[in-house]
Amino acid sequence: MNTILLGNLIKxxxxxxxxxxxxxxxxxxxxxxxxxxxxxxxxxxxxxxxxFYSYLxxxxxxxxxxxxxxxxxLFDTLQLGILLFLTGGIINPxxxxxxxxxxxxxxxxxxxxTIILSSISIIIIMIxxxxxxxxxxxxxxxLPRIYTFGLVASLIITVIFIAIYAYLFASSSRKISNALSVxxxxxxxxxxxxxxxxxxxxxxxxxxxxxNTIFLILNDLLKDKKLQADxxxxxxxxLLKSQADRxxxxxxxxxxxxLKLKDKFLEKVKITDLIKINFxxxxxxxxxxxxxxxxxxxxxxxxxxEIMYALGNIIQNAILYANNIVLVExxxxxxxxxxxxxxxxxxxxxxxxxxxxEPYISKNNEGMGLGIFIAxxxxxxxxxxxxxxxxxxxxxxxxxxxxxSILRI
Numbered sequence: 001m002n003t004i005l006l007g008n009l010i011k012x013x014x015x016x017x018x019x020x021x022x023x024x025x026x027x028x029x030x031x032x033x034x035x036x037x038x039x040x041x042x043x044x045x046x047x048x049x050x051x052f053y054s055y056l057x058x059x060x061x062x063x064x065x066x067x068x069x070x071x072x073x074l075f076d077t078l079q080l081g082i083l084l085f086l087t088g089g090i091i092n093p094x095x096x097x098x099x100x101x102x103x104x105x106x107x108x109x110x111x112x113x114t115i116i117l118s119s120i121s122i123i124i125i126m127i128x129x130x131x132x133x134x135x136x137x138x139x140x141x142x143l144p145r146i147y148t149f150g151l152v153a154s155l156i157i158t159v160i161f162i163a164i165y166a167y168l169f170a171s172s173s174r175k176i177s178n179a180l181s182v183x184x185x186x187x188x189x190x191x192x193x194x195x196x197x198x199x200x201x202x203x204x205x206x207x208x209x210x211x212n213t214i215f216l217i218l219n220d221l222l223k224d225k226k227l228q229a230d231x232x233x234x235x236x237x238x239l240l241k242s243q244a245d246r247x248x249x250x251x252x253x254x255x256x257x258x259l260k261l262k263d264k265f266l267e268k269v270k271i272t273d274l275i276k277i278n279f280x281x282x283x284x285x286x287x288x289x290x291x292x293x294x295x296x297x298x299x300x301x302x303x304x305x306e307i308m309y310a311l312g313n314i315i316q317n318a319i320l321y322a323n324n325i326v327l328v329e330x331x332x333x334x335x336x337x338x339x340x341x342x343x344x345x346x347x348x349x350x351x352x353x354x355x356x357x358e359p360y361i362s363k364n365n366e367g368m369g370l371g372i373f374i375a376x377x378x379x380x381x382x383x384x385x386x387x388x389x390x391x392x393x394x395x396x397x398x399x400x401x402x403x404x405s406i407l408r409i
Contacts, residue, residue: 006058009072013051016076016097020044020083023094027087034136036086043082050075070113073101077117081124089132090125090151091143098124098155099162106166118163125155207251214244268300271307271339275328278312282319286326293331301337307402310378313371314341314398321345321396339400347394356388 024040027033054072057064064072077098084092098121105114129152218241227233272290279288292298301307318326322343329340348356357376372388379386384402391397 006054006062006064009069010051010054010058012100013047013054013076016080017044017047017051020047024087036133040083040086043079043086047076047079066109066113070105070109070117073105073109073117074120077101077121077124081128084124084128085132087133088135089128090148090155092135095125095128095155096158099159102159102163103166106163107170111167114163114167118159121159122156125152125159207247211244211248211251215241215248218244269303270298270300271311271330271337272298274308274311275315275330278308278315279319279326281312282316284319286319286322287324289325289327291327291329293329298330299332304382306378306382310375310400311339313375314400317371318343318396318398335404337402337404339402341398341400342391342395345396347390347396348388353388353390357386 020040021044024035024037024044027035028037050072080098080101084090084095084098087094089095102114102118102121105117109117129148218237221227221237222234222241227237272292275290276288315326315328318341322345325344327340327342327344329338329342331338331340356372358373376386379400379402382402384400386401387397387399389397389399
């Protein structure tokens with residue numbers, strides 16, 4: 001399913017219909033050019049029928065399939081071709097409009113369908129150069145053959161150029177849009193995980209008090225001599241206490257932070273902690289070395305899912321390509337925090353280093369190539385900067401610069 005709304009095609013076709021009607025009426029009754037008037041009206045009437053049919057289709061489904069969108073654009077191309085045949089052929093000034101369906105197809109439809117529509121448009125242009133009904137002007141109008149050839153060639157070249165131009169830019173835009181959607185979804189999931197952890201800890205805390213009260217009452221009941229004499233009641237009390245113990249164990253599990261940090265993790269945390277967490281999450285057999293370039297103890301920052309997820313993507317990538325060690329250099333300056341992450345692998349290939357940060361660029365073509373793209377966008381959306389480069393000894397480096405005001409140190 002593409003993103004073409006059928007309603008937009010209907011509106012554009014109505015504009016084309018009214019424009020064609022005005023052009024036919026103006027040529028026939030204002031400037032007195034003899035054209036096959038009723039035949040032209042019939043061709044325009046076919047567009048009216050198609051538009052009413054499209055309106056009925058829109059009431060069922062506002063979006064349409066690629067094939068159906070292609071069919072509508074093909075009809076528009078053929079309809080315009082027939083009108084041009086009736087009104088002078090390729091020398092008709094409105095022949096340039098044959099580009100409109102091609103541009104729409106290149107912007108929204110797959111490459112194969114765009115190639116087919118472009119080919120049909122080129123065939124129509126070539127046919128119109130030889131077969132058409134000449135305009136009956138009041139004076140003789142003869143174009144040099146070389147000019148006619150140039151007009152045909154220019155239209156054909158324009159169709160090809162516009163199709164490629166529109167497709168490349170639209171394809172790039174679609175890739176970026178899809179990649180951003182993926183990054184937003186993953187950040188949303190990260191936030192939900194954090195929220196679930198917070199709710200779990202809060203629920204465990206709130207339920208702890210009534211559960212302690214239950215234990216106090218159960219212990220008193222177990223000490224009661226009258227109840228001890230009734231073994232059936234005593235058995236039920238023991239069972240009730242065992243289930244209460246089970247509830248206590250479940251609450252203790254819920255209250256444990258899955259990231260193995262204290263509860264204040266959701267408020268403030270150190271960047272080195274985030275690095276270690278993400279390294280432990282993705283590491284299998286590599287080693288982590290952290291170099292801290294600051295004089296006093298490392299300051300804490302306000303935890304943000306964006307930082308957590310961005311660092312996670314970059315560290316996962318470093319682990320994937322490292323031979324043995326992932327090195328992280330952390331520097332706190334007056335206004336900035338600089339994080340340099342490198343590995344002892346082969347470095348970035350020269351053919352992709354300038355493209356890093358774009359969607360679907362993968363070092364080994366095995367993944368989707370979205371990890372670095374997501375990390376780059378998360379950091380830049382926070383006002384930070386990220387750079388990718390190889391060192392002199394050909395080690396891959398990722399340098400992240402974050403403003404202290406962003407981190408609220």
